[in-house]
Amino acid sequence: MSIYIFYEWPQPDQLAQQLGNDKQAEIVVVTEKWPESLTARSSAGQNIAQLWLEAKVFWQQQPVFSYPFGDAGKFTLIQPQVYEQWCHFNPNMVSTTPEYSKFIYKPWLTLPTPIPVKSVVIIGAGIAGASTAFALAKRGIAVTVIEQHSIASAASGNHLGLLYAKISAHTTIQTELLLASYGYSRVLLKNCLPAGKGWLDCGVIHLDYNATEKQRNTLLAQQNPHSTLFQTITKTEAERIAGIDVPYGGLWWPYGAAINPFSLTEALLQHPLISVLTATKANTISRQNDLWQIGCQNQQKSFYLDASHIVICAGAESNSLYPVAGWPLHKIRGQTTTASLRLGAAQIKCALSGNSYITPPWQHKLCFGATFHPNQTNDDLSFADEHFNWEQLRQWLPHLAANLNPNTSPQGHAAIRCDAFDHLPVVGPVGDTAAMLVQYAQLRLDKNYPVTQPCPWQPGIFVNTAHGSRGLVTAPLCAEAIAATMLGLPSPLSVRLQQALHPNRLPIRSLTHHQSFQLST
Template sequence: MSKPGKQADIQWREDGQPLSRAYDDIYFSSASGLEETRYVFLQQNALAERWANLNEHATFTIGETGFGTGLNFLAAWELWQETAPKSARLHFITVEKSPLHPQDLRRALALWPQLEAFSQTFIDGYPPLLAEGVHRLQFGPVSLTLIIGEASEALQSLRLQQECRDRLVDAWFLDGFAPAKNPDMWTPKLFGNMASLSRTGATFSTFTCAGLVKRGLRDAGFALNKVPGFGSKREMLCGTLETLHHNDFKTTPWHLPATAPQRPESVTIIGGGISGATIARALAERGVRVQLFERGPAPGSGGSGNDQGILYGKLSPKPGPNGDFNLNALMFAQRYYRQYCPQLAHFNGLLQLAQTDKEQQLQQQISDALAQYRDQNLAQAISAEEASTLAGVALPFSGLYFPGAGWLEPQKVCTSLLEHENITRQHCHEVEMLARRQGLWHLRAAGKDIEAETVILCGANDIRHFAPAAVLPLRPIRGQVSRALATEASSQLRIALCGEGYITPAHEGRQSFGATFKLKESATELRESEHRENLQTLSDLLPDLAAEFSTQAFTGRAALRAATPDYLPIAGPIPNWESLQSTYANLRKNRKLLIGELADYQPGLYAMGGLGSRGFTYAPLTAELLASWIMGEALPVSAELALALHPARFAIRDLGKNRPSVGN
């Protein structure tokens, strides 16, 4: 688990203004913080005029160096709604070393009742766990990327080392505590990262005229203008990036296609499960026309087609790609389903029970890690007695309680996400062929030849059926879920339970429990033996309920999950594997070698898969990451984590260990 951000220590003055004890400085002007924001940041960056002239479907990106109370973000959001085209999107990237506790945030923003509609929506989406790293919050066409950590390092964490992908920011709000109070933030490294993330002609504004700020901005390539300051401040700075300093690769850029990302007019998606549904919705929301092919009769006909499924993540007490992704994916998914299909997201809590000594030890470590966070609302350790009270049934195990998680109606979720004017669906269409000819992808489905500009492979294990993705190390895992008629006793269960298995509360007179886990099996027929296996797993958790269920004839469903060797999803562009092998062949001799060349990638071809048994938790954030790759947007995760999910990572690892290539 990532380290906690050091939360802001707030002193509330008699006039109701928040003051940072650590820096002995105010968060905004005592005269009028909102008017200061509008003058210093919105007006000096000429945002109203620039936004009124945006093209349809344009994305405008703001970068900010001190999030504080979020006042600048909310003021920008308000102005965006008033001036920008309805089809355009605003991306607000901000950093904060010491995030405010939700209670302090609510109190600070209450000073601006005119922003209440925006501030309430923002507070409702505020991360329940303020961990260091990247947090993506989505508010319709407005995205907030909040990076908790030291400012220069936080901005550095987004850089992919390619100018066409890194130079995204159109305007900077250079905010934060005054240089005299907080000199550690205002460093040459900060200004250098600002410049590296800026488009040509990007603007900036800041309340300060301090000498180190002027020198740092000039050295980074910004031209400066002094203008009258706000209120009692005599002067402030604004300006434009005029000189571009090109940066060399710091690490081998195996993850980067050589061509710059181009916004596609249309995208073809193969696979209509939760992977296909989430990436289709992400692109459709960006104004891209999406055509989706699903071989089954309805969305979610494969592994995403259960009647009930739980939303949970596998937290880890230690930092690392798996634990960090699980944490961020869970928090993102909880917000996502509440926004897009609230009627299908039954998020009234989930209990992750410790049924073994090993799991008890792990949960104790997670509990200790969570204890470092002040009043976090993601999960809490509870006793068996407390678990029983929450669940409504007697439980012999302690566990972790996730108040914002719960269960979903999977197939209906997939259908709901695909109900968008920019999405067309073709069911009972199995794509039999995919080939590149004359600058386009050619597909054959239901006897028809189809041309596609951009293709995304989302068909779980079927991804490997297409030659350009055949080497991806996806492996099938059979899982069978059992369904039973709810009894009077089982209907007392109020929330979803998971441990060695899982069981959902009653819905429409039935309950789901399971699921089996059969590696490398590809058959999908129902098996009575696996119903009995699920019943035994349930008996270890709730023996009385299992005994009641045992007299029934179960229904259920068997399907295949697709997993990767490292149990992280795949999301990103697909390389030309021969080019990747030849370009980076010398990694076989030295895996730390810096090879500053770019391999060829398959033009307009991407993959999203390998979500394993936590598909509905992983899919929303994975789709947001893939949409960012395709559209050339700022990432919703750190660059390091994006590489940990990249389709080429397995081939690069094999090169570094001088092993035979994947798929051979």
């Protein structure tokens, strides 16, 4: 895996010649502008130019922007003002001007030096686990995925979910993450599944369903008047695009999609270097002779797997496993509803997002909802949630609701989503919780106390979880970030994002906010 760094845009033909047959090339371009034009004569150069033209659609002047490149690499564009910090933060990245003294980080929000990858076990086969397995396997790393049920059966089990970025008009961390992730997930989807085979290339309209949303959508359009990623549309335009009566205008995301998460998860896990063990529960994780030993149980037997690296992607069950057992993750019950259109009813042509969402039909079923119940863990389909979803739909799309066949019993999917206190995913390497709570105990008395002791790491342990209802957007890029940290490759995330998503923020917060922390092994 070779890393190529350029301080101005390379010419596509020259880059193609330089890369040759390198299918795992990591291309880093340090610049603040996209080139005015991209021309190429060779077929390989034309392919690169075309890829960059496609990528430009999703670039919104982000500090760090990544896009899949070749068979297993990626193209990363980095703004010059953040490049030195990015180099300093990420192990194995070397800058030409190493003036690093100005970059001082909280030790628990750093990254460990990569250790040799001998074998990898991923726990959980939802979209986060599948994306992480795929990010490693396409780089030649054999991966074993353990799933206690069947693939994409929990929070990734909806009939259809939406791929678009519901962003703020301000440069929040959430907005940066969603924009950074959106294009990456979109091209991954296109590369893994033909349109119509598990997903609908239909676009998404986020409607101006109240004054706050209208103001947000209007401000976004004003700030990005030349954006091809999203455009403001009137009620009339929304009705033309959707093909049905729509009560409002909104923000049109033409590259938005409605995805069957099972289909995408299945496609990602079909890589020949990925082995999947379903109906297999990981009961224990322990350290044995410089390797991790995972105690597993299926219907036939108990057995152990050894691994140099583990990635916990178990969603709402993630904090039941050592070494993150007892971490403060939140569980949120959600239920979606499916229904079919009446014979002869107008067909909805795009997905709509308002105070809830609805998709066009896939396999003759539309999907709409969803409910949110914090701290509820029952994943049975509920009549109350079914009723709520129908009532919500009748309120904002009464004509469409009237054209759906009613269900005689709840139809759809219920699952427990995983969330963190700040509604950001939990992504990255894991420290030794018990050691951190002792080593950084002074933070209980003064959260600004200047502790300098290096973080005690759990060697080779990573987490990719707590994506809430946004996993289709955020999980694939977060998986790429984990692969980059594990293998010493360029990170697709800015330092701001890497620290904001860092798993160690959870145990440290228990110190700074005087919260009890129940450790278990």
